[in-house]
Amino acid sequence: MNQTKFVVAGAVVLLGAIVFSGWLSESAPSASDKASASAGGTLRVGVATAEPAYYKVDGVTKGFDYQMARSVAEGMGAHAEFVEMEFHQLGPALREGEIDMIGAQVTKTDEGEREFDFSAPYFVTYVSFLAPEGSTIRSRRDVNGKKVAVVAGTVHERLLEKQYEDVTVVKVRDAAAAVQAMGTGQADAFFYGAPYSASIIQGAPIPLTEPIRYQAEEAPIGFVVREGDERKEEIDGVIENMVLSGEWMKIKTDYFDADPLSEVFREKGV
Numbered sequence: 208m209n210q211t212k213f214v215v216a217g218a219v220v221l222l223g224a225i226v227f228s229g230w231l232s233e234s235a236p237s238a239s240d241k242a243s244a245s246a247g248g249t250l251r252v253g254v255a256t257a258e259p260a261y262y263k264v265d266g267v268t269k270g271f272d273y274q275m276a277r278s279v280a281e282g283m284g285a286h287a288e289f290v291e292m293e294f295h296q297l298g299p300a301l302r303e304g305e306i307d308m309i310g311a312q313v314t315k316t317d318e319g320e321r322e323f324d325f326s327a328p329y330f331v332t333y334v335s336f337l338a339p340e341g342s343t344i345r346s347r348r349d350v351n352g353k354k355v356a357v358v359a360g361t362v363h364e365r366l367l368e369k370q371y372e373d374v375t376v377v378k379v380r381d382a383a384a385a386v387q388a389m390g391t392g393q394a395d396a397f398f399y400g401a402p403y404s405a406s407i408i409q410g411a412p413i414p415l416t417e418p419i420r421y422q423a424e425e426a427p428i429g430f431v432v433r434e435g436d437e438r439k440e441e442i443d444g445v446i447e448n449m450v451l452s453g454e455w456m457k458i459k460t461d462y463f464d465a466d467p468l469s470e471v472f473r474e475k476g477v
Contacts, residue, residue, distance in 0.1 A: 254433050258270070271461070275455075309430065312402065314428055334401055336418060352373055357380055363399055382397070
C-alpha cells in the first residue's frame with residue numbers, strides 16, 4: 208500500500224492532515240436537491256484521505272469507509288460522489304449543504320449529536336498506543352506514570368482522560384507532532400485511532416511499535432448527515448441489510464481482518 212498522510216481521527220473535530228483536492232462542480236446533482244437519492248440522485252460524501260478509511264493506490268480508490276459509503280448510496284438507488292477535503296472542513300461543508308453525508312470514521316459523541324444526526328453504527332472505534340521501539344510499555348498498566356501524546360480536541364483525548372488517571376497528557380496538533388514528541392522525549396507514547404497505526408509506523412522518521420490495541424465499545428462510528436435529514440432512516444436500513452446479508456462482514460474483513468468483531472455487530476446477527 209502507498210504511504211498515506213497522517214490524519215487525526217476523532218469525534219466532532221476529528222483530525223486531519225491532507226492536501227485539499229478540490230470541490231466537485233456546483234452543477235452536480237445532489238441528494239438534497241428536489242430529486243432524492245432514492246430517485247437516482249447523487250449523494251455527495253465528504254471524506255478525508257487516510258488509509259485504511261479512504262485512499263488511492265495507482266489511481267484506484269480503496270478504503271473501508273469508501274466501500275461502505277458507496278454501498279450505502281447504491282442501496283439508496285443513488286450515485287456516490289466523493290469530495291476530498293481536510294477533516295476540519297467536513298462539518299462546515301455538511302452544515303452549508305456542500306456535501307450530503309460525512310463518511311470519515313467519525314465517532315458519535317454527545318457534542319456531535321447536538322448539531323448533526325448520526326447513522327446506525329457501521330464500525331466501532333479501535334484505539335492503540337504507539338511507542339518507540341525498545342519502550343517498556345507492554346500493557347495498559349504500563350502507561351501509568353508515562354507522558355502520553357494525544358491530538359487535542361479529539362475523541363482520543365476524552366478517552367485517555369477518562370480511562371487513564373495516572374498519566375501526563377501531552378496535547379499535540381496532529382499525529383506528526385505526536386511522533387516528533389516521542390522522538391524528542393517529550394512523550395513516551397501516542398494514544399490514537401488503531402486503524403491508522405500501520406501508516407503512521409510506516410511513515411515515521413523513528414522506529415515505532417504498537418504494543419497496545421483494543422476496542423472502545425462506547426465509541427461507535429457512523430455516517431453523519433444534517434440534523435433532521437429524512438434519509439437517515441434509509442441509510443440505517445441499508446446498513447442493517449448490509450450487516451445481515453454478510454456484505455458488511457466482507458468489507459470489514461478486507462480492511463480490519465485482525466480486529467475482533469465488536470459486540471455491537473454480534474447483537475445485530477453477524
